[in-house]
Amino acid sequence: MANNAEDIENNMDQQQTNTVPEPPQEASVTRARSRGGSGAGGGGGDRGGGEGDVGGNSSSPEQNGQPPAARPPLVVETEEDEDEELTLKYGAKHVIMLFVPVTLCMVVVVATIKSVSFYTQNDGQRLIYTPFPEDTDTVAQRALNSILNATIMITVIIVMTLVLVLLYKYRCYKVIQGWLFLSSLLLLFFFSYIYLKEVFKTYNVAMDYFTLAIIIWNFGVVGMMCIHWKGPLRLQQAYLIMISALMALVFIKYLPEWTAWLILAVISVYDLLAVLCPKGPLRILVETAQERNEPIFPALIYSSTMVWLVNMADTDRPKRNSTEAASPQQETQQAPIASPTPSSPSQDDGGFTSNWISNQEHQLGPMQSTEETRREIQQMPSARPPPEDDDEERGVKLGLGDFIFYSMLVGKASATASGDWNTTLACFVAILIGLCLTLLLLAIFKKALPALPISIFFGLVFYFATDNLVRPFMDKLALHQFYI
Amino acid sequence: MTAAVFFGCTFIAFGPAIALFLFTIAREPLRVIFLIAGAFFWLVSLLLSSLVWFISVQISNKDSAAQQKGLLIFGVVLSVLLQETFRFAYYKLLKKANEGLLALSQEETMPISIRQLAYVSGLGFGFMSGAFSVVNILADSVGPGTVGIHGDSQHYFLSSAFMTMAIILLHMFWGVVFFDACEKQRWWAVAAVVISHLLVSCLTFQNPDYVASLIPTYVILFLMGVWAFYSAGGSLRNLKLCLTCKDKDFLLANHRSR
Secondary structure (H helix, E strand, O other), rough: HHHHHHHHHHHHHHHHHHHOOOEEEEEEEEHHHHHHHHHHHHOOOOOOHHHHHHHHHHOOOOOOOOOOOOHHHHHHHHHHHHHHHHHHHHHHHHHHHHHHHHHHHHHHHHHHHOOOOHHHHOOOOOOOOOOOOOOOOHHHHHHHHHHHHHHHHHHHHHHHHHHHHHHHOOHHHHHHHHHHHHHHHHHHHHHHHHHHHHHHHHHHHOOOHHHHHHHHHHHHHHHHHHHHHOOOOOHHHHHHHHHHHHHEEEEEEEOOOHHHHHHHHHHHHHHHHHOOOOHHHHHHHHHHHHOOOOOOOOOEEEEEEOEEOOOOOOOOOOOOOHHHHHHHHHHHHHHHHHOOOOOOOHHHHHHEEOOOHHHHOOOOOOOOOOHHHHHHHHHHOOOOOOOOOOOOOOOOOEEEHHHHHHHHHHHHHHHHHHHHHHHHHHHHHHHHHHHHHHHHHHHHOOOOOOHHHHHHHHHHHHHHHHHHHHHHHHHHHHHHHOOO | OOOHHHHHHHHOOOOOOOHHHHHHOOOOOHHHHHHHHHHHHHHHHHHHHHHHHHHHOOOOOOOOOHHHHHHHHHHHHHHHHHHHHHHHHHHHHHHHHHHHHHHHHHOOOOOOOHHHHHHHHHHHHHHHHHHHHHHHHHHEEEEEOOOOOOOOOOOOOHHHHHHHHHHHHHHHHHHHHHHHHHHHHHHHHHEEEHHHHHHHHHHHHOOOOOHHHHHHHHHHHHHHHHHHHHHHHOOOHHHHHHHOOHHHHHHHHHHOOO
């Protein structure tokens, strides 16, 4: 996906810079924006940015005549320096724009884990994807069971990814869209109802069903609108953070311990392979989308500065069949009409590249339909930046799957570590640094990179190291009140 | 032991640090990133020293309390030395990164100066050090219990909070002095920083005797503060101008976009 973001951005760049007919000032503005965008995208290309990027590609129907020829070298060079500067400035800003929501999501998850005991209770319930129990007699048996569980999960994920790629290849866009809609419905109504119920139980708050129904109804409907249609930016961001936190909590509750760590490790490896290997499903998806000059179907992505105009049901659709492809398409086509500048298609080049499809697959939930939830989370109708958007205010995007797995790691650490807060803090810092490094690598290589591996690797290393090595040391120090 | 103790100790321990963060660092993304990177470096140094301590405990005689205490003291000293080593390593990394950034951007001024980096990295070290020292204690202070019921000191929480505040501020001052000394190649100053860190840690060995440990620590804090102030370019004249809001450079600098 990150691949997706990068390649498409580059394509877009080329196409942008090729728009010779445009007045030179416009062209340079476009170029600068797209370059700045790609720089920022490089800084933090979210694979979700793939949508926007592809949309950007599709915006080129206007300029379709021009093949991606070489840009005038002179212009590019003078742009290079500015771009590096822009990259730097916007790189740091985008990193922070990602730090804040990731931190918020983690804080919500940790706060819930620490206060609501429901999510750390072992009810004996398991997901159908992890059928083998972990309360066995011997360690060897437990290890074997967790390996089997993780294998089943990963197989399910791979199968789901392939199904998705097939669906996309054969243009079954309606199926995908409906799937997404259903899963976000489930998440916003059912899971939040359970969450609210448990919170009330914990704090011994008595509430009647009527009030509860009204609250959940309002919460859910506003959420659906914000996520799938239009809404204030902050509200949309808040909803995305909340549903990521809810999903992470579900994972924390229903995945047994060793299985959870194994799954985290294997998923990062899968992410790495799927995005970087030539035959990886994600890469195939990206290439298909590029061939068709279409946006990859929208996914649920957290976007930080843009107000996404999402048109699910547009009256004046272009010839495309798929609604999803259509809406970004249409918007991108609208954008150039509305004003010359926003022809830079990528909404969020400052986005982060992440493994969104595989994240889609990593849905665990008590219901069968949570696969849809997963996909739902990954999918979002792509949006276009409103024409008035300031060039400098490029946003960043991060796939919700990344949010979910980061929060799951930190939540699991706070739930199961006996070192309590030290371990949680260490994992938190490790994940943030991993995020930073990934963005840095992105800026250096300007290539799509998956967001999970580095952060999860650091998180896991620090979890086990802090829990087993640092905790006894700090405990002894605190006992004697020695300070280091 | 109630919410009052929890909030009081939290604000004592982290109040100055959070205020510094909010007013000087929170608005600049680059500074926040370097703060978190500094925290990460401190964490890595702690990890290494815990690893060494853990190994030494495993191969030692677990029944002898004296030996265990000796090993703990060894662990503390090693940890201090490793922290300072990592501070130096972070300095080297930042110098390289700064040069790289400068080369890339082809501007005359760097986006962040080495002095700001010194301050930010010191504070990052301090945050992490303080958090690891005191967060578990704070978490315990929320719950029910009586402090010192078995004859230990009743001022455990309060003294921990004050000590943590001192450590956080000290890390910040150490950072400023350390980086400045490295810039000017004054190795005696670097040694002085390391020695003062060792001194503060060793003072805590006296710990239920809080008078003997806290008061010298605060004296050292004050001295290091003055030293850091002077090495960062402060002077009495600057201070006076700043306090009476007449310092034009400072006012100008605040409004500059970079």
